[in-house]
Amino acid sequence: MIDKNKNAEQYWRANLRLIFGCLVVWALVSYGFAILLRPMLASVSVGGTDLGFWFAQQGSMITFIVLIFFYSWRMNALDKQFNVHEG
């Protein structure tokens, strides 16, 4: 029983770490590159404008998709590793 609880706690911690990492990237591409840090990226030009504009209208959305699939893949693997997956 103690082992089981410890195991469960480790699983939850691993989930929180993974969420934290993904949300850092999530914030970086949208609030960072596309909004607050845009002036710093102004020198990188992309198709007639700058990298910040690209992140605002394309790059952030593509990153969001990659993040969700990465999270799902890692979590589904963690479910199995900690034996908390469904039948």
Place this chain on the structure above:
Amino acid sequence: MSQFAINLLFVGGSFAIYIAIAIWTRAASTKEFYVAGGGVNPVVNGMATAADWMSAASFISMAGLIAAGGYANSTYLMGWTGGYVLLAMLLAPYLRKFGKFTVPQFIGDRFYSSTARMVAVLCLIVISITYVIGQMTGAGVAFSRFLEVSSTTGLMIAAVVVFVYAVLGGMKGITYTQVAQYVVLIIAYTIPAIFISLQLTGNPVPPLGLFSDHVQSGIPLLTKLDSVVRELGFQDYTADVPNKLNMTLFTLSLMIGTAGLPHVIIRFFTVPKVADARWSAGWALVFIAALYLSAPAVAAMARLNLLTTIYPDGQTQSAISYEARPDWIKNWEKTGLIKFEDKNADGRIQLYNDVPAFQQTAQERGWSGNELTVNNDILVLANPEIANLPAWVVGLIAAGGLAAALSTAAGLLLAISSAVSHDLIKGLIKPDISDRGELLAARISMGVAIAVATWLGINPPGFAAQVVALAFGIAAASIFPALMMGIFSKRVNSKGAVSGMLAGFISTVVYIFLYLGWFFIPGTASFANTPDNWLLGISPLSFGAVGALINFVVALAVSSVTEKPPQHIQDLVESVRYPKGAGMAVDH
């Protein structure tokens, strides 16, 4: 075949498909009615979620907003997609594990309080009714332009179609019609986008075309667009925004508002497993991005197309004469969404930014005011006509716009009816109601919700645009934080949750009312709605994120000085965190 006949064929044909699906997927139990039986494939659910989420605002209005605002309105693109990351990681899998039928039910059970459940029901109904008004008026516009009926008649037709498939099929019928509606709307959006991208940039993929060279001038499309709008006194299309705090908070409000919308969350109750809920969020965003990646391309290209139509020989040369205006302007003038007023009486259409800084240039050119007002909403609908595409593409756009409006309306109506029949009637008034009785109650409340939505669509309150801010603000400030704390904290108790939700809800609503009028009654605003008056430059539209913060702080503070939640509630939190033993969505 006339354009009218083609439109009728496309719209009528798509409606016939929706009705056929409804008859094929009738709901026989409350479980089928609320969560489509709980066995929906995650990819199918992703597609249905995309149609559920992409409303008349996404299909019709968004590209117009981006075209008008340029970079500044990228907030809609990021805000309306970034919420799915939050859904996939912070809400959907755990709420699926919880395995009940409605969002207020989770809040009520987790915070062991029927008060909390009723506050959630109230928020849900305000959010969903607000949202439905926009869908119904959007459907009305599409009908009146493409099928030459009055928008009231159009609304009635739309209401009858939704009634048939939503009341018969419940979530099950809605799921499969949403899949069909997604297919219709994505084809309708993409085909004109491909044509317009080919015409302007030679690249058949619109998102790539946006960053390619403009064929006619040989310079990058966005550079060309910047120079064209600058010539007419507008701000550069790609210009940066000075108020970064407001832009950040607005994007954040849209993101957490999206994640807190009940009609989107309940879609994730329909998949078989927790792992499926995670995948399904990813698929939903893939299907959404198929439109959202095209939208900014459509926006930039349509704006350039419009301005080169008005000024065929360049922006410093004379504009086209009113007599020689293209047919699409004539068609849309009839709807009142394009208006021309010949202020300098030269018979030509001058379109420019009538601001003090540009007045001298305008005078030198003999212009005495902007003469053409173009409603943002027509951009996507008029796109095929502006780009001279064949008549069947116009018919397709009509069917697509209606698919977007109706799919979202049906999802919202289901969220409302399940809150009434499951949370209010079964949860509070008559707990011993039979499954058949509850199913009947769900169908009746769905019928009533449709009648109310149709009435509001025919008599739209003058504040329709403002109330959308209210919907996102409330979802962000009340529902999202309550759900998140319910999953990620074992310490937040019923007192904390209820005071947090009320604090978030009230602060957001009050902030909006201060600037937009108390209960939106014109003339009652306490301050003029201008950036100078906003607290720290935060617009009423952006306040949802602040309201959410207030909710978190109040809930955590109140909980920390009051008792811990009982052991069985802590066990409940524990159980939603681990996928094992989820099973199908069940009632008790």
